[in-house]
Amino acid sequence: MKFFTAFLFSIFSIFCQAQTIYSKAYGNSQNPPVIFIHGGPSGNATLFEGTTASKLAEKGFYVIVYDRRGEGRSKDENATMTFKESFADLNQLYIKYKIKKAHIIAHSFGGIIGTLFTRQFPKKVSSLTLAGALFTQQETYDHILKEAKIYFKNDPAQLKEISEIERLDKNTAAYRKRCYEIAGKMNFFKMPSPTPESENLREEYEAGEFYKNNIRNPDSPAKFYQNEPLNNLDNTAVLKEIKRKGVPIFCIYGKNDGIFSEKQLNDLKNIVGKGNFKLIDNCSHYLFVDQQDEFFKFIKLTLK
Template identity: 25%
Template structure:
């Protein structure tokens, strides 16, 4: 699959599904890339033209050497879609990708057919947060310390009791051919820490689904409830038995909720 020159970036992207279908754009979260959608792309592309890409500083997209904001990432998304000739699409963002999606919907409402915000927040928490710890752990060897802490905060204890899953996840991350450098991870964290669209959510006009894992401790349910209270045409879906990575932990339930929503819009 190709990369495309967009401003100062070479953005890696993939398109799945027939060209004449309605576009669905997937925006991944902190440290993630297209591989994070492994359970979604095959299902969503049966009905939609799925566009997925790696954010700046992740995967196969350019690693920058300057600081940026979530607004910068939203503009990257806009520039990519314009370059691909996409005028309007369903937009789905998870975690940091949900922050990018909120910002995109505020900046470019005419391009949003519907909006899906998964496991996300309207603003960064003040004071200490997991990001503070992660920005230090990511620089420490062995890398497993950082990865294990992320797993603990991303999945439920029941999932992590499966040591085969834990070991396979660690092995996959450690051997991944497109690792994220620590400095790139820190730049993404810094962008999150500056994020706040709380007072602008009322400007989002697209029909919106806000979806979250019942046991999410990184972006707890109450954040999603607040988002729904501030976006006029929005609804909340809580997926039982999963934490932050609901699209990986409960992919069948996540996909069904998303597809049911998309079919109405």
């Protein structure tokens, strides 16, 4: 009887967990599965889903999008925002959509999660694609602040703010937040010369239902730094380990994504190999919107 009760409880727990996770699949389930991991903490997959998911599915993939527990449309006040929890969310997708192995496309902070998940579960990953993804976090923050000192060299107020940021504990949500705020002031997340195609994609997104559901939990970053001891990571060694295990790694970045230094991108290219690395001109952080055609060409070429 005790065993039966425990079994029912475990089934109920899995069911409840599944209910807290927003997810949706696009395309034919017989096609190669692709899971998109969004950025954050305090992110969601609405931009990718609203502009890119169905079009990528039309190119011969079974595309699965989701919002992590406690973020976006996956509301959960009890979410811990830890990597362990993120891995549980991903593993739940494998069960829900009856897949044994999937290509992972990881964007921004999702790159940290995708990289760590691939190291822990290499047999579940057909390939890992870092798309404008973080991999050496402190180098990114150092680069942002270094560029900010040049950009704001004649602005005493901004220089004072930069000095304040540099004095903060680097393993805190406040430090991360203020670094990215400075990056935003320098337009590091915007493509230099928007094309008609990119403008149309954003206008359609902002006029549609996905934008209305662009929900962000402002408490997510603080909870992540409070509950997750592994933060501000350098995943260089992890990527090399994944490569040794035989999981293909592909990287696609915007040439004008200001949060990454030239050195960082060259280091990444040296790890994965020149043929597995692509840098897109006139493109910043949201490359699947900035230069969607180039993004599709790379994905179709590498994942097929």
